[in-house]
Amino acid sequence: MAKTVEPGDRFAIGITFGNSNSSIAHTIDDKAEVIANEDGDRQIPTILSYVDGDEYSGNQAKAFLVRNPTNTVAYFRDYLGQDFKSIDPTHCHASAHPHNTNGTVSFKLKDQPDADEPSTLSVSEVSTRYLRKLVNSASDYLGEKVTSAVITVPTNFSEKQREALIKAANDADLEVLQLVADPIASVLAYDARQESKVEDKMVVVADFGGTRSDVSVVASRGGMHTILATAHDYEFAGTHLDQVLMDHFAKEFIKKYKTDPRENAKSLAKLKAEAEATxxxxxxxxxxxxxxxxxxxxxxxxxxxxxxxxEMIGRKVFEGFSRLVDGVIKKAGLDVLDIDEVILSGGTSHTPKIASNFRNIFPETTTILAPSTTPTAINPSELQARGAALQASLVQEYDAEDIEQSTHPAVTTVQHISNAIGVISTSEDGEDTFVPIIAPETAVPTRRTIHINAAKDGGDVLVRIAEGGTHIKVTQPEPKPKEEKETDSDDSDDSDFDSDEDDEEETREKVWKIGSTLAEAAVRGVKKGGKVEITINVMADLGVTIQMREVGGKGGVRGTLAK
Ligand code: ATP
Incomplete structure (x- = not known):
């Protein structure tokens, strides 16, 4: 049974528990604030270190990676709930190594003073100790004992990993109110801003951390969020950028001193720490x-x-980030033109080159929310903790059972329609166009209403309701006039140059394609200057009802469509 606390006795915070860093946040007057630990750090390295039986965490523990690596445990979050044989130990090569204890993951650490032999600590115990440190920091800062938290997790965390995380937190005397998907926490943090409007939008959340990169496409419809596609990558992340700088400076060092600092563990640790700072x-x-x-x-x-x-020496890594984003958009069956916002999240997202590459990939209509492109962007390192804190303040008043059973649309992947539903309007020259009423990927149940104008003199209004999809219309530039080409061919050197100069790029635009007709209906005898109201209701089982009536008039038509 998971630990629960009575709503009245709760004091809740938001926690991001990453492989590289963790953060704690709290809400005051509906505003989320990331809390600093005793050392004044808001990004707290997820590291514990033991020296003569004393326990250090965060940046203090990180400093011991140089002098005391075997008693320092880092990059362990992803191992929670995993069998030893399925973990990738690469990132622990310069700290305590993961051990196989009956198929589970453990670490051998001298955590007691004067002990000759190290203790064997399970990854769950290490996580509990680390979480306890985080919770104590939050309690000290806030002057009240923290009892509960919403914790963010990657979208590919398995059920076993989620259970292991809840257990590790419970063992640290912490109730887990909810686990929220990392990208949703980032979206919630942006949605909570005063200036943000609840509107339909398609969002890419690009989370670039230290050891992993996770990208998600999220359909945001009327304040509900649905994850459409995700991608996870361990080849291109923050540590790979550290590596690029380490190699660069190591080569300079070799030139000068004829020795490779990467061949000695202590030198390597120093090189890594300074490369990250640089x-x-x-x-x-x-x-x-x-x-x-x-x-x-x-x-x-x-x-x-x-x-x-x-940026030049790191090009391969930067290109990797862009490819990852491109791939996940395709996986969702979308195009860059469909994306309204890109949220850059995670520590590595501070890097200006990543945002500027995205600026070039996406059309101007897409907002890139990163510090270097949007001055009002939220600190990418703080997004998830803030989102978690906001969610904690929302659910903390409910009984644990109600929270568990709630299908709060913000945090669960819910049923959604794949095509848009809209009306077909016919122009005077007889051309049909699709006007969407409910956007594709909208979570159900949903209900939307629009008003359309009747003809100037009133009369019968005929409406066709149809499904719609989008496709990308590519327009090639006009071919060059013939004589210009002839001039070019006179001089082959010039022609190369000219064709580069004059090569206009093709234009790509998103256009609606009319799908199958769902219903046709008429509202008879609409008054002069009148309006017709159309309401479309999609039920949780994807059943659709359509209602049409004259605004201010009596009666109207109503129909239910076969599923
Ligand atoms: P993961 O779980 O992927 O290991 P995380 O979520 O625990 O990562 P984050 O704090 O999101 O950790 O990311 C850590 C990475 O961000 C590190 O590689 C760190 O060097 C990098 N980073 C932090 N701040 C900056 C910055 N200002 N500019 C560039 N990189 C940064």
């Missing part, structure tokens, strides 16, 4: 220094790099 500095400035005392063989090393060079 990478972060390059998100803010166009130049960053790199300096390590006694990097290898007692040699100090100082250098610098500018952003342009960094």
């Amino acid at each position: 990478k972060r500095a390059l998100s803010l400035g166009s130049n960053a220094s790199f300096s390590v005392e006694s990097l290898a063989d007692g040699c100090d090393f100082a250098s610098s790099i500018n952003r342009l060079r960094y």
Whole structure:
């Protein structure tokens, strides 16, 4: 039985528990705030370290990766609820290694003073200890004992991983109100802003962390969110950018001192720590220094790099991020033109190059929500914790059972229609166009109403209701006039140059395609200047009813469509 707390006794926060970093957040007057721990950090490294039996966490523990790596445990979140044989231990090569204990994952750490032998701690125990630290930091900051939390999880967390996380939290004396999908938490954080309107939109949430990148396409319809497609990648993430910088500076070091700092564990750890700091500095400035005392063989090393060079040497990783986004949009059966917003989330999303690449991939109509493209963007490192805190404040008043049973549309993947439903309007020259009433991928049940004008002099209004889909219309540029081409061919050198210059890009636009007709109906004798109201109701079982009536008039027509 999972731990539960009576609603009246609860004090709830939002938690993001990542492989690289974690954050804690709380809401005050409906505003979410990310809380700093005792060291003043809001992005708290998910690391524990033991020195002479003392436990360190966060940035203090991270510093011990250089001097005390075997008693420092990092990058363990994804191992929760997994069998030893299915984990990828790569990221733990420079910290405590995962061990196989009867098929489960554990770590051997000297966590007791004066102990000769290390203790074997399960990944669940390590997570519990770390979560306890987070909760204590939050309780200290807020001056009240935190009892409960909403925690964010990746969309591909299995049921076993979710259960293991809940157990690890419960063992830290923390009630888990709900687990919210990472991308939904980011969307909730943006939706909570005062200036945000509840509107239909298609959102890509690109979450670039330290060890993994996760991208989701989310259909946001009337404040309900449906995840349409997801992609997860471990080849292109923040640590790969660290690696690019490590290799760059290692080569410089080798040139100067004829020794490779990557071949010695301590030097490698120093190289990695400084490469990460340099990478972060390059998100803010166009130049960053790199300096390590006694990097290898007692040699100090100082250098610098500018952003342009960094973007060049990191090109492969940046391209990987773009490909991932492109792939997931295709997986959802959509085109970049369908996307209204791209939310950049996760620490790596501070990198300006990622946002500028997306600016080039997406049309101008797509808003790219990243610090370097939108000054009002929320800090990508804080999005998920804020979303979790907002969700916690929403559900904390309910009994645990009600929260569990609630199919709160913001957090569950619900049934949705795939095509749009709309009316076909016929222009004077007889051309039909589709006007959507309910957007595709809208979660059901749903109900939408529109008003259409009757003809100027009134009379019968005939309406065809149909399904609609979108397709991308590609218009090739007009071919060049003939004589221009002839001039070009006179001089082959020039022609190459000219064709590049004059090559106009094809234009791509999203257009509606009329699908099957669902119903035809008429409202008779509408008054001069009158309007007809059409209401479409899609039930949870995808049954559709349509109602039409004259605005202000009596009667009307109503019909139910076969499913
Ligand atoms: P994961 O679970 O994928 O390991 P996470 O969700 O735990 O990641 P995040 O804090 O989202 O962790 O991302 C951590 C990554 O973000 C690290 O690689 C870190 O170096 C990078 N990062 C943090 N801040 C910046 C910045 N300002 N510029 C560039 N990269 C940054």
